Amino acid sequence: MSKCSYTEKTKDECIIANKVYDQCRQQDCIEKLAYSALAPEEPINPPNNAAAVIIVPNTFGIGGIFLVNKSPNLLRRGYYDIELKFSFQYELQFRDGSGNPIGANVPARSLFNKKVSLFGSTGTDVNVYSDFGGFSNLQVAPFVLVEASSYPLEATLGYTIPITSGDNPPVPNSVNVTIGLFTIIKLFRLVNLVVPSTGFCKPKKCEEIAEDPCEYFNNLKFPFDIFDPPQKEDFFGNEDDDEDDEENTQEYLEEDLGNE
Template sequence: MQPLVDCAANVRVRSVDVISVYIDMQPIPFNRGYYSIDLTFFFDVSLDLYGGATIGSEHVNGISIFNKKVILYGSEGNVKMFSSESGRDEADLQGNKVLPKATVQVAQPVALSAKICDHCSCGYEPCCVIPECIANRYGGEFETMPQKNTVYVTIGLFTIVQIVRNVQMLIPAFDFCIPDKECVTSSDNPCELFRKIDFPTDEFFPPKAGDGGCGCGK
């Protein structure tokens, strides 16, 4: 698709989808309990190229890559965990310290804009090598042919990055509860059942901006 990009005079971004997010988490030595999380986002970008050799537009798909680093508190744990589910041959692989797990939730990205620039004239360089499993979605390795133009996209992204750790919690438990009463059957008349339902006023009058509250019940 590179010759189409080189000949294009304008570009429009159609949509953006998240292919995958690679997560690397490392403890921070000088700040115990804190972890550095490096996120690499891979996006599938759908584009329309205009002004090429043919009349009209050409539809192409490409990959956009974005890196983000966050530092979060994940507490400390000095215990080791062993499990009966692992075989005897895997015993030497057990016994590592219990570390937290980093997770990221990504909402559907928003395609904001796209532009064509001379290759590397915008000050951007590829931030990582595209993994083989992602490159296979586009037919294998990307060509290393000379590039005249490069498409740069602006993407709106909403994410939630968390560190999750298993902890011990004390929850009150009760014995089995055996029912000693029979259920009272209600009327089989559907009209009587319908009359007991409150009228859904909120469905007909959606809340205005600012009426949604803070989500804490106040």
């Protein structure tokens, strides 16, 4: 581990940092039409004999996150309205009534717009310059940072008429996809902060890799965990503090009622 102190004394240091002024998290279950990745304005048109459709494993991902709008909220001072656009890319595979693939995989995409309002404080028209990098109007509005993780949940066929039994089954005319999206959105500014410091970090000596692969392997710790899979409580742990608080509250109430 790096030694981050030349002295035991602590002093205040002024640093330049990206300070987060506000942030929020959200999980969205999104149902969207699938559009052609080659012709973005055209919805996917399934084969007439398609009975099912799946999102091909390992082809799904976020193709891009774009800032559509960042503007001051007209009703709440210091708040900013943020609109983001998410582009999801994946491949579809159509299957017939026997479960056999129909043709080649089809590249597709879906779009999702998200709006949030976050506190970003107020700024002024100040130009900032550094030879590390030039910035213009740095203090006017905060910067946006987005972290996202998405998962394909389902793909289904859409029909021109409801599915009914008969000699002439309905023909599919669209593909609907369901996507799970976890998002964290932050507003931050470049500011000066005073922080306690014990000095500069002193890096440790680099560890050289042994040329002999057996020497490297024999020095590794024995991986007991791969032979003894973790139990449920070890695997999940305390994933959500809110859930822990609710459980503790429930236990407290039960004990309190039992003592009455």
